[in-house]
Amino acid sequence: MTRCETDDQTVAPALRVGFIPGVEPDVFARRWRTGRERVELELIPLDARAPEEALSSGAVDMVFARLPWAAAPGGEAPVLEREEVHAVPLWEERPVAVVAKDNPLSLFDEIAEEDLEGEHHFSLEECGGAKGAVATVAAGHGYAVMPMSLARLHARKDATYRPLAEREGTRIALVWPKDADDDVRQEFQGVVRGRTARSSRR
Structure with a gap:
């Protein structure tokens, strides 16, 4: 997460969440900003950038991605392996x-x-x-x-x-690296899944 510096103080970090074309994250942003005080949420459109590359480079902290990820060009290994990330499935796309x-x-x-x-x-x-x-x-x-x-x-x-009657669809998931997990990311995925302040964590 980014941390902004000012002349006299350090501002709380912002949670940067990327999203791919076809995903509209505004409803989740409204949930995040309603109610209890939380860190700032920054939504970053990934129009041409692969979500796994944006995560790996640190450009975003979490991303709404389309699974399965597209194959890397030239048959190269993906930037992030599936085992290296948390992926919370959200909805299927026809x-x-x-x-x-x-x-x-x-x-x-x-x-x-x-x-x-x-x-x-x-x-x-x-x-x-x-x-x-x-x-x-x-x-x-x-x-x-x-x-x-x-x-x-x-x-x-x-x-x-x-x-298409006989084709499997894709699935939108909220993804972030396992080695960068923390309470803020866990709270955001809870909000995305519909958990409220009164809900118990599971």
Whole structure:
């Protein structure tokens, strides 16, 4: 956690919590700032930075991450191994296929794997992220798979999305390094999970 220096005193540390696109942490921030006095909470958007890299570098103290983490480029080992972090699961995200509005797949209520045969799949990586993938398929080129939250975030009039019937979804989790655990982080994860000041810790 960061500690700010002033001319005459040291200010209490701030808890820096990163969050990835598709996650809206404002509700948790309001809970944190309501009621008892706590350290300052700083929310840091991680638009292009991998959450595990932000944690490892010390840029954030905790992060709302999407699990499983994306594979490291070039087959390299991840910056942080799963065993090195606490990961509190929060909610699941349903996967969707994003297609152009005039794509026949847009007529389906739900898409099965067999429906995708003959359609080109654009990965988020090759398109520079979810926004680029939505723009690519909106031009009439194939489809892209992503969590529904990202499809909504990058919605366009010339693209739409449909749930995928046979694919496992991703899960949003609150993650922080085990070797940096403390009472502040434990209290924040409790607030995120809905624990109140009167709740017992478990």
